Amino acid sequence: MSTEDVVSALLERHGTTYAEEAGIRLADEPAPLWQLLVLSLLLSARIRSSVAVAAARELFDAGYGTPRGMRDASWQDRVDALGRGHYRRYDERTSTQLGGLAHVVLEVFGGDLRRLHEQTRDLGGDLQQFKGIGPAGAAIFCREVQGVWTDLAPYVDRLAADGAERLGLPRSPDELAALVPARDLPRLVAGCVRAARDEKVVDDVLGD
Template identity: 75%
Template sequence: MDEDDLKALLDRHGTTYAAEAGIRLTDEPAPLWQLLVLSLLLSARIGSAIAVAAARELFDAGCRSPHGTRDTPRRQRVAALGRGRYRRYDERTATQLGELADAVLDRYAGDLRRLHEESDDVERDLQQFKGIGPVGAAIFCREVQGTWTDLAPYVDDRAARGAEKLGLPTAPAELARLVPAKELPRLLAACVRA
């Protein structure tokens, strides 16, 4: 793929889930929490557009931080998920979000940077949280690597399969060489979406 084709791929399909959900991903507690919430929502067998819409509704309802999520009554979390059309899993997910907030507050004082600092395997350690399995952990790592650059190049199986279908290299280091480090999450998003 030449440089023009790569630029066109990024322009057309290179929107990360975080960007789509309105998360300005920085190394601060609130956006990292929001990415974790989004990763949990994307883990379910439900369309990504619905998960993103549900995340936006949750954030508008006050779930922008672990404290805000814990303080948002469960029925309001259920209602926000419903407004986002995340209906099939709304009751269970509303409960999981409360439990997730409690766990992040208890273990990391509400700051996922502490998990990052303490962890020798972020992908594994994210899975300690109920509702965050391999898919959710992979999404989180794929998107956060532009911020937590020590995770890069992180290429999960889904992104590698997409890269292969696009005729791009599948080895993480080779794929990462195609774009500046900060753009790698966008390239992987394009691999997943295209």
């Protein structure tokens, strides 16, 4: 297969970002940026991504799609929403983390993560000030937010680079970004991450 064919198949079959799966219309606005941060925290746990996405949807449907909404919810309300998304193994700890996350975002950044973007020189590192967001969660946020915070692009972490290599694509962020229009880079990176995590994705794109 040509590189163009691999990229086309990957985008078509596996190029949905986690934000899209969770119903987040990502934009450089406070609410969707907060929602992406919540999703990144949920995806950080050792739990299936589909469960994390379902839990995020439940939280947002319950009215916790803003930092204030999350902070004002009771601890039990957050636990219940996580439970409806079957995020039960980590629900109590995560409810506490989400309350703390909302508090910090409100108190330090006025509920607007664009302020973090304006002042940071190391977004991946600064995101880890939030309890529950470690290196994996920070990488998830950066991979997806680069579509709206374009100064971060091309952001390709090691996991995405590993997936690209398995598909016969370049590991280099610049070379990988050159394969698609800028708007499609988060989708390409998302597909590469899936390829790194699941051999079936590689087989589906390249053929058995």
